[in-house]
Amino acid sequence: MNQTVMLAIQLVLLGAIFYFFMIRPENKRRKAVTTMQNSLSKGDRVVTIGGIHGRIHSIEEEVVTLINDEGQKWIFERHAIARKVEK
Numbered sequence: 001m002n003q004t005v006m007l008a009i010q011l012v013l014l015g016a017i018f019y020f021f022m023i024r025p026e027n028k029r030r031k032a033v034t035t036m037q038n039s040l041s042k043g044d045r046v047v048t049i050g051g052i053h054g055r056i057h058s059i060e061e062e063v064v065t066l067i068n069d070e071g072q073k074w075i076f077e078r079h080a081i082a083r084k085v086e087k
Helices: 002-038
Strands: 045-048 053-059 063-067 073-077 081-084
Touching: 002 081, 045 063
Parallel strands: none
Antiparallel strands: 045 053, 045 081, 053 063, 063 073
16 A cells, blocks of 8 residues: 555656646747737748748738748748747
């Protein structure tokens, strides 16, 4: 009986460590990225998940049109924007 209780405590501690070091930080990161993607506006400089830099030319519901320095337009899904570039 004593070994069973110790095993249960160890499993609970392992689960807590797993949650606080892996699951919780990932959820916080995902929430921050979603908030950033929902706050995008025309003129923001951004980087896509593929590493393409550009300025937002237009935004629709789930589609973002970027324009690069040479004037080329690229169309991406909103969730493909990885981060904003601060000026």
